[in-house]
Amino acid sequence: MLVTGVxxxxxxxxxxVLAAEPSIDRVIGVDTVPPRxxxxxxxxxxxxxxxxxxxxLIAKVIAQAEVDTVVHLNVIATPLSAGGRTAMxxxxxxxxxQLLAACQKAPSxxxxxxxxxxxxxxxxxxxxxxxxxxxxxRAVPRSGYAKDAVEVEGYVRGFGRRRPDxxxxxxxxxxxxxxxxxTPLTRYLxxxxxxxxxxxxPRIQLCHEDDGIEVLRRAVHEEHPGIFNVGGSGVLLLSQxxxxxxxxxxxxxxxxxxxxxxxxxxxxxxxFSPEQMRxxxxxxxxxxxxxxQAFGWAPRPTAQAFDAFVxxxxxLPVEATVSATEQVLxxxxxxxxxxxxxxxxxxxKDAAHV
Numbered sequence: 001m002l003v004t005g006v007x008x009x010x011x012x013x014x015x016x017v018l019a020a021e022p023s024i025d026r027v028i029g030v031d032t033v034p035p036r037x038x039x040x041x042x043x044x045x046x047x048x049x050x051x052x053x054x055x056x057l058i059a060k061v062i063a064q065a066e067v068d069t070v071v072h073l074n075v076i077a078t079p080l081s082a083g084g085r086t087a088m089x090x091x092x093x094x095x096x097x098q099l100l101a102a103c104q105k106a107p108s109x110x111x112x113x114x115x116x117x118x119x120x121x122x123x124x125x126x127x128x129x130x131x132x133x134x135x136x137x138r139a140v141p142r143s144g145y146a147k148d149a150v151e152v153e154g155y156v157r158g159f160g161r162r163r164p165d166x167x168x169x170x171x172x173x174x175x176x177x178x179x180x181x182x183t184p185l186t187r188y189l190x191x192x193x194x195x196x197x198x199x200x201x202p203r204i205q206l207c208h209e210d211d212g213i214e215v216l217r218r219a220v221h222e223e224h225p226g227i228f229n230v231g232g233s234g235v236l237l238l239s240q241x242x243x244x245x246x247x248x249x250x251x252x253x254x255x256x257x258x259x260x261x262x263x264x265x266x267x268x269x270x271x272f273s274p275e276q277m278r279x280x281x282x283x284x285x286x287x288x289x290x291x292x293q294a295f296g297w298a299p300r301p302t303a304q305a306f307d308a309f310v311x312x313x314x315x316l317p318v319e320a321t322v323s324a325t326e327q328v329l330x331x332x333x334x335x336x337x338x339x340x341x342x343x344x345x346x347x348x349k350d351a352a353h354v
Contacts, residue, residue, distance in 0.1 A: 001018060001024055001026065001027050001028065001067065001068070001069040001070075001071070001220070002027075002028045002029075002030060002061070002062060002065070002067045002069070002070045002071070003015045003018070003027065003028070003029050003030070003046075003070075003071045003073065004030050004031070004053055004070070004071070004072050004073055004074035004099065005030075005031055005072075005073035005074035005075075006029030006030065006031050006035060006039070006043065006046065006048065006073075007031035007032075007033050007034065007035040007036070007039055008031075008039070008073075009039070009180070009181055009182070009209075010073055010115075010176075010181070010209070010212065010213070010216075011029065011031070011039075011073045011074070012029070012035055012039035012040075012042040012043055013042055013209075013213055014071065014073065014213055014216050014217065015027055015029045015042075015043055015044075015046040016042040016043050016044045016046060017213060017217055018046075018217065018220060019043065019044040019045045019046045020044055020045075023221075026047065026065070027045070027046045027047065028046070028047050028049055028061065028065055028067065029043060029046045029047065029048045029049065030048075030049050030050075030051050030053065030058070030061065030074075031048075031050070031051075031074070032050070032051070032052045032091075033050070034048065034050060035048065049061055052095070053074060053091075053095040053096070053098055053099045054090060054091065054094045054095045054098055055098065056098055056101070056102070058098055058099055058102050059098075059101070059102035059105060059106075061102075062102045062103065062106045062108075062109075063102075063105070063106055063108075066106075066108040067106060067108060067109065068108050068109060068110045068111065069109075069110060069111040069112075069113070069220060070099070070103055070109070070111075070112050070113070071113045071114075071115075071216060071219075071220060072096065072099060072112070072113070072114045072115065073115045073216075074091065074095060074099075075091075075092050075096070075115060075116070075117075075145075075148065075149065075152060076088050076091055076092060076145070077117070077145045077183070077184065078145075078184060078271040079144075079271065085144070088145075088148070089148055092145075092148035092149075092151075092152060093148055093151050093152060093155075096152045096155055096156070097155055100155055100156065100158075100159045103159065103163070103166070104159060104162055104163055109163065109166050110165075110166060110167065111166060111167045111168075111169075111220070112156075112159070112166055112167070112168050112169070113169045113171065113216060113219045113220060114152070114153075114156050114168075114169070114170050114171065115171055115173060115216070116149050116152065116153055116156075116170055116171060116172045116173070117145070117146070117149050117172055117173055118131065118172045118173065118174050118205075118229060118231070118284055118286050119141065119145060119146035119149055119275060119279070119284075120137065120141065120146060120149045120150050120153060120172065121135070121137045121284060121286070122137040122138065122139045122140060122141045122146065122275075122278075122284075123139070123202075123275070123278040123279045123281065123282040123283065123284050124137070124138045124139035124278075124282055125282055126138040126139070127139075127282060127284065129285065130285055130286060130287040131229070131284065131285070131286045131287065132229075132286075132287045132290070133172070133226075133227045133228065133229055133287075133290055141275055143275055144275045144276075145275065145276075146275040147275075153170060156168065156170055157170075167223055167224075167225050168225055168226075169219040169224050169225060169226065169228070170226070170227045170228070171215060171216070171219060171228055171230050172227065172228065172229050172230060172286070173207050173212060173230045173231065174205045174206055174207045174229070174230065174231030174232070174284075174286060175204065175205070175206055175207065175231075176206070176207050176208075176209050176212055177206045177207070177208065177209070177305050177306060177308070177309045178208050178209030178210065178305070178308055178309060179209075179308055179309065179311065179312040180209060180312075181209040184270055184271055184276055185276075186309065186313075187269065187270045187271070188270045188280075189241065189242075189245060189247070189309070189313070190313060190314065191247070191264075191269065191270070192247070192248075193247075193248055193249075193250050194242055194247050194248070194249050194250065195249070195250045195251075195252050195257075195260050195264075196238060196239075196242075196249045196250065196251050196252065196280065197251070197252060197253075197254055197257055197277075197280055197281045198251040198252060198253050198254065199251075199254075200254075200280070200281045200282070201237050201238055201239050202237070202238050202279065202280055202281060202282055202283025202284075203235040203236070203237060203283040203284070203285050204235060204236050204237070204238060204241060204283060204302070205231045205232065205234075205235050205284065205285050205286065205302050206231060206232055206236070206302045206305045206306055207230055207231040207232060207299055207305065208232065208299060208300050208304070208305035208308060211232070211299035211300060211305070212230065212299075214297075214299075215228075215230050215291070215295070215299065218295055218297065222295070224294050224295060226290075226294070228290055228291040228294065228295075229286040229287060229288050229290065229291060230288065230291055230299065231286060231288055231299060231302070232288075232298075232299045232300055232301045232302040232303075232304070232305050233288060233298065233301045233302065234301045234302045234303055235283075235285050235302055236302055236303060236306055238280065238283075241306060244306065244307075244310050245310055245313060254281070257277050257280075257281075258277070261277050
């Protein structure tokens with residue numbers, strides 16, 4: 001068995017869980033950088049191999065170890081952690097292409113499990129109340145992590161057509177949350193003053209980190225071909241989430257959201273991409289009944305998953321947030337195309353730069 005992305009939290013946890021099971025003879029963990037101390041401690045008897053899935057040499061790793069199961073977790077959501085948007089796209093898309101090419105050539109391959117995201121559905125005011133796995137997005141993602149995920153899924157489906165003998169499980173996760181995992185959403189909710197989009201109160205659906213690991217583990221051990229939405233039932237409004245956390249909000253007019261996101265990103269507080277900011281306007285909710293019926297098991301509800309985060313949440317440093325706020329004001333003052341603070345919107349040439 002081979003697990004990609006083992007130097008990050010989910011990858012190291014899953015590899016460690018699988019390595020602890022006597023029924024699994026061998027677990028190989030792959031990543032471009034060695035795991036940090038906390039990740040290394042979770043790996044157990046996992047054999048770490050420093051390899052880049054963008055390199056065709058990954059085929060040698062799979063062939064020599066006669067890998068029969070691959071769990072692909074190495075799809076990155078944050079440009080900063082990847083070294084920039086270009087590197088992030090190469091890892092996500094080119095890396096997946098090379099990995100799938102290696103799997104296609106391996107006669108030993110029997111199962112492929114891919115971690116995807118519900119971000120493939122996009123976020124739009126025209127969205128349905130619930131996205132099922134068969135519903136097409138009303139607004140196809142055109143940038144960032146969501147666009148990468150759409151491309152990755154396309155290549156994965158192509159692999160499935162070329163290797164119908166391989167059991168293929170494509171898992172679309174909602175936003176992860178929990179006492180330990182760190183994501184753009186948990187960082188955002190940890191701000192001492194949380195910027196929100198004026199006039200919007202999005203619905204949020206969450207997956208507890210432990211439940212995410214359990215779904216991946218079951219997908220490895222059981223036969224669940226197909227596409228599955230993964231997350232807890234029920235939703236929280238963003239305003240409800242902030243009240244439970246005791247965090248004050250700072251409503252911001254929509255045209256200024258990009259400026260605020262850039263300031264938070266530059267301050268390394270929250271690595272929010274444009275499509276994630278759209279999520280904070282329109283939200284997204286998916287139907288998880290297919291998962292529950294096929295797996296005979298369900299993640300804990302969204303409200304319970306969020307409560308686990310509330311119990312251990314800590315606010316990010318106030319000083320850094322204040323600095324980011326000051327930078328927002330400086331950016332607005334220095335902007336050649338100032339934001340229309342009346343909320344009426346820009347017109348003419350300036351509209352394209354807001």
